Amino acid sequence: MRLTEHLKGIEVFVAAADSGSFTAAATQLHLTTSAVSKGIARLEARLGTRLFERTTRSLNLTDAGDAFYLTCTRILAELEEAQTVLAAERNEPAGRLRVDVPVTFGRQHVMPLLLNFTENNPRLRLHTSFTDRFVDVIEEGIDLAVRIGSIDQLPDLLAHLPIGQERLILCAAPQYLRQHAPIINSRDLDQHEYVMYGRADGSISPWHFAGPDRQIERRAMNGRIVLGSGEAQVQAVKGGYGIAQLATWMIRDELQRGELVEILPELSTAGLPVSLVWPRSRQLLPKVDALSKFLACHLPSTLSSGRQQDRQ
Known part of the structure; x- marks a missing residue:
């Protein structure tokens, strides 16, 4: 037929x-x-x-x-x-633009950029999904996705562009630190409360520490509070319920306002990589090409706070 x-x-x-x-x-x-x-x-x-x-x-x-x-x-x-x-003219982004982003990182950092990009490209119609699950970019018709995590197993049909890496730090609220024992080194952490990240299957994400040779050590921590949301972790730590290990992109504003402070900076370490992913069949489309370049230019600065970058 x-x-x-x-x-x-x-x-x-x-x-x-x-x-x-x-x-x-x-x-x-x-x-x-x-x-x-x-x-x-x-x-x-x-x-x-x-x-x-x-x-x-x-x-x-x-x-x-x-x-x-x-x-x-x-x-x-x-x-x-x-x-x-x-x-449309070949140099003008036009048509429907489907973008998929992680929930928290997307809301805090990607969405403002997408709105700015769309405002400057009036022929675009933006469709954005927010999800932390693994999205099949090709099957679900996504033009471009922002991914936090490994991209080692990407199929050949997908192109990708690394844009940076998370920075993980230990942090706590000033009032918590005033009310608890001083933290001079990693051994002092044993005397404190932790706010941990937990998944729906009951597993708890370990903390990552940088050793003397910069090798990453994964350490299971027994936290009294386990939450399945990074944003909920931030709220609990700000409320003085304990120490958490968080990506700096998640708490950039809290660090700048002094609502949270970094502790034991020598233990900070790199977290998951952040990348842009899109179907190779669409990479020559003006909308995909323009958006990938725009996000690659503006997203890297969101992955760590300015004060932390100064120490690196």
Whole structure:
């Protein structure tokens, strides 16, 4: 079957699914209701399955129709994107821009940059998802993703650009340090409370310390408070509930305002790498090329506070 045969009826099908009515779909597409009904019938016959459950009062997708709808909307979006790119000048970012970012880092540091980038490129339509799960960039139609973590196992279909690395420090609130024993060296930590990061499976992330030869030592710490959110950790440490090891990008403002202070700076160490990832098939698109360069220019400065950088 030729490609044009596969495409027949898709627009009619999506319009009917979106509107929940053949009549509404006909109005939207400037067709008759009969033409829409016949188009859906021909599509179902070609596919060999029912796409809609029809009653006198409602029009609902079947399970097969729901799966087919997801595929069709993606195809139509990609066709629209291709037309937009071809119509735009080659040096002007245009069309829908799908970006995926980590939840906390994305909210604090990437989103302000994306808004600025979009404001300066009015032909763009920004769609941003915030998730800490592993996102399949190609399968989910992402134009560019910001990733915190290893990218050693990236498939060949993806391109990437390292933009920096987290810096992990031990920190506490000034009032906590005033009320507890002094911390002169790492042995003194045994007398203190910890605010730890824990995952849903019950595991607790160890702390990372830099040894005398700069080798990284992973040490399990028995914290009284274990939280599954970095932002919640920050709030608990600011509240004086103990010491935490956090990435400086997460507490940059708190450090600058003096709400948190670094302790035992000699134990600070590098954390996870931060990278930009995008499909190789899209890297020549003006929108992807421009955004990758923009983020690569502005994101590195967010990964550590200015005061800490001065000591390096």
